Amino acid sequence: MFEEHAADLEPNLSILNIDPPDHTRLRxxxxxxxxxxxxxxxxxxxxxxxxxxxxxMAVKGVADLVEGLAFPLPFDVISEMLGMPDNDxxxxxxxxxxxxxxxxxxxxxxxxxxxxEASRHMDRLNDEVIEWKRANPADxxxxxxxxxxxxxxxxxxxxxxxxxxxxxxxxxETTVNLIGTGIYELLRHPDxxxxxxxxxxxxxxxxxxxxxxxxxxxxYCLGASLAKLEAEVAIGTFVRRFPSATxxxxxxxxxxxxxxxxxxxxxxxx
Numbered sequence: 610m611f612e613e614h615a616a617d618l619e620p621n622l623s624i625l626n627i628d629p630p631d632h633t634r635l636r637x638x639x640x641x642x643x644x645x646x647x648x649x650x651x652x653x654x655x656x657x658x659x660x661x662x663x664x665x666m667a668v669k670g671v672a673d674l675v676e677g678l679a680f681p682l683p684f685d686v687i688s689e690m691l692g693m694p695d696n697d698x699x700x701x702x703x704x705x706x707x708x709x710x711x712x713x714x715x716x717x718x719x720x721x722x723x724x725x726e727a728s729r730h731m732d733r734l735n736d737e738v739i740e741w742k743r744a745n746p747a748d749x750x751x752x753x754x755x756x757x758x759x760x761x762x763x764x765x766x767x768x769x770x771x772x773x774x775x776x777x778x779x780x781x782e783t784t785v786n787l788i789g790t791g792i793y794e795l796l797r798h799p800d801x802x803x804x805x806x807x808x809x810x811x812x813x814x815x816x817x818x819x820x821x822x823x824x825x826x827x828x829y830c831l832g833a834s835l836a837k838l839e840a841e842v843a844i845g846t847f848v849r850r851f852p853s854a855t856x857x858x859x860x861x862x863x864x865x866x867x868x869x870x871x872x873x874x875x876x877x878x879x
Contacts, residue, residue: 624636
């Protein structure tokens with residue numbers, strides 16, 4: 610039974626899972642839709658989303674940072690970038706969580722079955738979105754992906770769908786953890802938070818610029834500049850507006866091995 614469901618998971622043709630020469634070809638096409646200029650144009654949107662989220666949480670006094678900011682921010686931004694329709698966030702979040710579980714080194718049969726079903730739903734959604742976007746092109750990265758061409762080379766329908774899938778999932782799953790865990794660790798280490806408020810951050814590492822958080826080499830994260838923008842605005846705005854905020858109660862973790870992060874983090878804004 611386990612093998613049957615595992616076999617149902619089609620090999621993914623996204624740039625995350627392939628090597629040259631296919632990786633080189635597809636990354637060249639996909640990167641046309643994710644230029645630094647495109648990402649920087651999103652700064653006003655990101656700032657507005659962060660401000661609105663923090664306003665709403667501050668009114669509550671105590672609020673869940675993951676639910677209120679860390680998840681909706683990157684989800685809404687990547688949805689906007691890809692021109693995704695306004696679907697049920699919680700349903701898509703569940704599908705995404707089930708799919709990314711497959712990259713853990715240990716996975717149960719139930720999780721394989723859930724991932725298989727979630728992949729079918731996500732593929733169907735992305736096919737529908739792409740078809741709609743073909744008929745309604747706009748000035749957005751999804752249209753750019755559909756129209757991307759170099760020397761007569763274009764992505765096949767399945768290649769396009771798989772690029773959209775990985776960009777959509779990776780575009781919010783990882784950044785949720787970056788924002789949530791980043792703020793949590795700063796609140797746990799007030800000396801480091803104080804340094805950040807003096808616009809100087811020193812975590813005691815001499816080689817701080819040599820981390821591999823975004824990978825390296827030819828598989829360096831295509832969305833690194835977007836993740837950095839979202840984290841810069843979200844974390845920066847949070848610590849400036851609420852320097853005295855504290856963690857309320859115990860945080861809840863998502864239980865993953867890869868993409869480990871917070872499931873719930875209550876913050877006291879008072």
